[in-house]
Amino acid sequence: MDLLPTQEQQQIIDTAASFLANEFPINQLLGAPNSDTRVSREHLQKIAQLGWLGIGLPEELQGVGYGLSEEVLLFVELGRNLMPPSLLGSVLGGRLTGLSGEHDRMRSLLDGDIKVALAISLPGSETKIGESISGEFLIYEPHEADLLLVADEGGAALLPLKSVQTTEDDRCIDETLGVSSAIAKNVPVLCYLPAENDNLFLRGTILVSAMLLGIAEATLARSVDYAKQREQFGKVIGSFQAIKHYCAEMAVRCESVRSMLYHTSITFQAQSPAGVFDACSLKALAIEAAQYNANTAIQIHGGMGFTREMDIHLFVKRAQALGTLFGGERYHLRRLLCEPVVD
Amino acid sequence: MNLDFTPQQLQFREQVRDWLQAHKPSEPRPEDGAEGRAFDLAWQKTLYTGGWAGINWPKAYGGQGFDTFQQLIFLMEYAKSGAPGDHYRFNGLNLAGPTIIACGDEEQKKTHLPPILKGDVIWCQGFSEPSAGSDLASLKTRAIVDGDELIVTGSKIWTSWARFADWQQLLVRTDPDAPKHAGISWVINRMDNPGMEIRPIHDMAGGSDLHEVFYDEVRIPLRNIVGGINNGWRVSMAQLSFERGTAFMPSQIETQKTIEELIELARNTRLDDGRLAIDDDHIAFQLAKLRAETRSLLAMTLLGISRNERSGMPGPEGSMLKLFQSELYKRITTVALDIVGADRARLSGLTGRWPQAFLGSFANTLGGGTSEVMRNIIGERYLGLPK
Numbered sequence: 001m002d003l004l005p006t007q008e009q010q011q012i013i014d015t016a017a018s019f020l021a022n023e024f025p026i027n028q029l030l031g032a033p034n035s036d037t038r039v040s041r042e043h044l045q046k047i048a049q050l051g052w053l054g055i056g057l058p059e060e061l062q063g064v065g066y067g068l069s070e071e072v073l074l075f076v077e078l079g080r081n082l083m084p085p086s087l088l089g090s091v092l093g094g095r096l097t098g099l100s101g102e103h104d105r106m107r108s109l110l111d112g113d114i115k116v117a118l119a120i121s122l123p124g125s126e127t128k129i130g131e132s133i134s135g136e137f138l139i140y141e142p143h144e145a146d147l148l149l150v151a152d153e154g155g156a157a158l159l160p161l162k163s164v165q166t167t168e169d170d171r172c173i174d175e176t177l178g179v180s181s182a183i184a185k186n187v188p189v190l191c192y193l194p195a196e197n198d199n200l201f202l203r204g205t206i207l208v209s210a211m212l213l214g215i216a217e218a219t220l221a222r223s224v225d226y227a228k229q230r231e232q233f234g235k236v237i238g239s240f241q242a243i244k245h246y247c248a249e250m251a252v253r254c255e256s257v258r259s260m261l262y263h264t265s266i267t268f269q270a271q272s273p274a275g276v277f278d279a280c281s282l283k284a285l286a287i288e289a290a291q292y293n294a295n296t297a298i299q300i301h302g303g304m305g306f307t308r309e310m311d312i313h314l315f316v317k318r319a320q321a322l323g324t325l326f327g328g329e330r331y332h333l334r335r336l337l338c339e340p341v342v343d
Numbered sequence: 344m345n346l347d348f349t350p351q352q353l354q355f356r357e358q359v360r361d362w363l364q365a366h367k368p369s370e371p372r373p374e375d376g377a378e379g380r381a382f383d384l385a386w387q388k389t390l391y392t393g394g395w396a397g398i399n400w401p402k403a404y405g406g407q408g409f410d411t412f413q414q415l416i417f418l419m420e421y422a423k424s425g426a427p428g429d430h431y432r433f434n435g436l437n438l439a440g441p442t443i444i445a446c447g448d449e450e451q452k453k454t455h456l457p458p459i460l461k462g463d464v465i466w467c468q469g470f471s472e473p474s475a476g477s478d479l480a481s482l483k484t485r486a487i488v489d490g491d492e493l494i495v496t497g498s499k500i501w502t503s504w505a506r507f508a509d510w511q512q513l514l515v516r517t518d519p520d521a522p523k524h525a526g527i528s529w530v531i532n533r534m535d536n537p538g539m540e541i542r543p544i545h546d547m548a549g550g551s552d553l554h555e556v557f558y559d560e561v562r563i564p565l566r567n568i569v570g571g572i573n574n575g576w577r578v579s580m581a582q583l584s585f586e587r588g589t590a591f592m593p594s595q596i597e598t599q600k601t602i603e604e605l606i607e608l609a610r611n612t613r614l615d616d617g618r619l620a621i622d623d624d625h626i627a628f629q630l631a632k633l634r635a636e637t638r639s640l641l642a643m644t645l646l647g648i649s650r651n652e653r654s655g656m657p658g659p660e661g662s663m664l665k666l667f668q669s670e671l672y673k674r675i676t677t678v679a680l681d682i683v684g685a686d687r688a689r690l691s692g693l694t695g696r697w698p699q700a701f702l703g704s705f706a707n708t709l710g711g712g713t714s715e716v717m718r719n720i721i722g723e724r725y726l727g728l729p730k
Contacts, residue, residue: 001346001412003642003649009344069344224726239729241715244722251721252663259642266346281635333631337621341603 003262005073012055012070016077019050024081026311029176038176039084041115041144048112053090061098062110068203069265072210076261079214082318084177085325086141088207089116089149092200096149096158099198100191117145117161120324121152122181129157132186140321142166142180147190151326156200157189174317202279204326206264209279209286212322213257216289219297219315220250226301237300246296253289260285273342280336287329290319346645352412359420362393367426376552380465380507383431387462396460397436399587404444404456411587411652418589422596429593431504435459435466437590438582439512442529445581446570455510455531467508469499469532469556470579477716479514480523480576484558486515486530488565488572493517493530495561501710505541505554508534513563518573527575531567538562548702549690588647588657591664595640598668601700602637602675606630608694609682620682629678636671643667659725666717669707676701 005013023046028038039047047053056071057063064070071091078087090109093116097106108114119137121127127135129152139148139161148161164182172179195201224247227238237243260282268275294315298305305312323329348356366389372382390396391405398417400406409417429436440459443451458464475482484497495515505511511532518526534541538561543551570578609620609630620626647660679697680687686694687701708714722728 001348001415001645001649002652003344003346003646004653005344224728227728236729238722241719241722244726244728245715245718247726247728248666248718248721251726252667255646255660255663256636256639256643256667259646260639262344262646263346263642266344278638281638284632284635285639330628333628333635336634337606337627337631 003259005069005262009070009073012066013073013077015050016052016074017080020077020081020083024083026082026314029082029314030308030311039086041112044087044090044112044115046112047087048090048110053087053112054094054110056091057095057098057110062103062107063094063098067265068206068269069262072206072261072265075207075210076214076217076258079211079322080218081214082176082314084141085118085208085211085322086115086145088204088211088325089118089145089147090114091207092116092151092156092204093147093149093158095198095203096156096193096200097191100193102191105190114146115141115144116147116149116158117141118325119148119150119182121150127152129154129192130189131157131192132188133157133159133184134186135184137164137182137184138170138324139166139180139182140172140325141178142169143178148182151201151204153195153199153201155192155194155197156204157192159187159189163187172321174314174321176314176318177321201326202268202276205279205283205332206261206268208322208325209257209264209282210261212286212290212319213254213261215315215319215322216250216254216257216286216293219290219293219312220247220254222312223247223250223293223297223300230302243300246300250293250296253285253292257282257286257289273340277336277339277342280332280339283327283332284329284336287319287323290315291323294319348412348416352416355413356416356420359395359417360424362395363420363424363426366393367424372427372430376504376507380431380504383427383465384462386427387432387460389462391461396462397440399589400440400444400456400460404452405460411589411648414587414589415592415648418592419596422593428597431465431507432462434468434503434508434512435464435510438468439466439510439531441582442512442578443531443569446529446578448569450566451531451569464509465504465507466510466512467502467505467534469502469511469513471501472498473500477713480527482514482516482527484513484515485519486517486528486563488517489562491565493528493563493565493568495530495532495558495563497558499556499558500544500554502541502554502556504552505534505556506543510534511556514575514579517575521573524576526573527579528572529569529575529578530563531569532561532563536561536563547705548699550703588644588651588660590661591640591644591647591668594668595637595644598637598640598672598675601672602630602633605675605679605682605697606634608679608697612682612684612694614684626678626681629674629681633671633675633678636667640664640668640671659721662712662717662720662725665712666714666721670714672707673704676704 051064054063055066059065094109117139119139122136125136145161164184166180166182170179227243230237264278264282267278297312373379397406398409402408472482486493486495513530513532517528538559540557542555544553545551612620650658683694683697687698
């Protein structure tokens, strides 16, 4: 038993962190209209060359051959750097096509030639996801996207974005992401993978939780740095218990979610009965941690935190957006309560 | 990253399971103090005879010298089996004993360690004082050297099970002129020493396991100082060197049992409006959240153990787990009150344990370092924020 990353896994973290810090510094997002300009098709191909999009796919499917544990480590770094959720679309799309035997399309997805937007079911929509889909959806990052990925507990489907009727662009709470809504009535899909073959909904749940942990950790780190520099009443504010205790609460949330993320990546990959229990627990905790930490970071940064000059607000907004993907807090809590006890 | 146990570890688990199943007491621990003491000592004797006493103690002192994973497995199986908790045995096994192992001289070890493992003695602690709570290092109980003895005068507070204990690990000020951390000594004191007065404190939950202890020129031989005079602060930290992050495992499993019992209770309890408590959204979401948090407590414990195993040093997770677990337990008991509704007013009957647990839960975020002290430690030692 060793829950910590191995040396090889640590290398994945370090490589991802330094690549992202160099290629996609977060200050690019300050004043940028949306993510489509930040991760262009060329960028996506460059990311694909690192093997990231197929990191968790078995080698026989032309993936890198790692498992979910390595995948979550990468997604923590993507979340920390506010990389767009369409990267998750590519990863899940690659898996979906690979496991459905659509090898050509999978290759294009893993090479970054195709961009996959994620869509969620809108409140009140009567959604059906299967060989065809119906319902009202909110699409994140519709611009330049080729395909749309939708998933629920029953399964996951991939379809051409063009095949659904999209409305005009909405404004997203996270201004770095575009959104539009779409209505689908019995639109046939390119491929559909039932959850009993591979549960992409819960895999997405776990990977979004990883991104949320990235946000929780990034906002903790920024808050601690700021609290060590900013002076008031002749002292750095980090010496005041009011600030120190906020930071401690944020740190505990990071520790709790990181532990659960590692644990879940193992139990889910092993298809143990604890996998679903863990995934639902993880998502609820990750949403709470990301939102608590990002929101508290604004308070710690004071008036400056409320400005667009600093990047904290981007994390607050991203935490809200990510929380909607693959089931919100209430969804997963309700589901968790229905699960049998695990050891 | 893995959660696997080796075949040897799995075999060990079977062995632990079988032994506990065959030997754990069938009757519940008596509530009465003197009977509780007798029960605890008898159980410790059984563990000793069976070869399970002192799982983290070195073999040289009669312990089992289990590695981290054997400790983890033993503690998990122990807690799951429903065998008795440490209760009065806690101090000797987890604090005083390990401190003597780490810092005691040969004579002290030979005299004091075997009786703890054999179930002959109970130990208690004399650290906090009326004016030295969170600020423990400001303690004032004075010890003056007189020949080959210390003469101790002062008072201690919050000493658990003092009137049922034989020995005490006591912190005294041996140099009032030194900086506050530097003038303290860690000494072994007999609880029947002349000049001592022990008064139980009646707590808000109806218990009286806590005590005030007064010292009026109490004489303690100098040879009972452990780790050298004026070195007590360092000595009091030494038991940490035995801590492998496994210490939280028993209470983690207790918490898991408690939340599952509470979910079961909610599935069988009707609210004022006739619905089952579990069908109330507010209650359901709170229960689910507590279930998720309890699950992460297990993961945090395992991550802490893994970290410890790699670095050989206790990390920050001790303070985080203490804070997380004690606050979580408090929330669990509060939700329990919501579920039992008006029955919260009754401490007897089938649901009486829940309001009783609520009353007791306040101790968790106070004893062993308050939540505020834990947050200071996390802020300063883990995050590097200034004092």
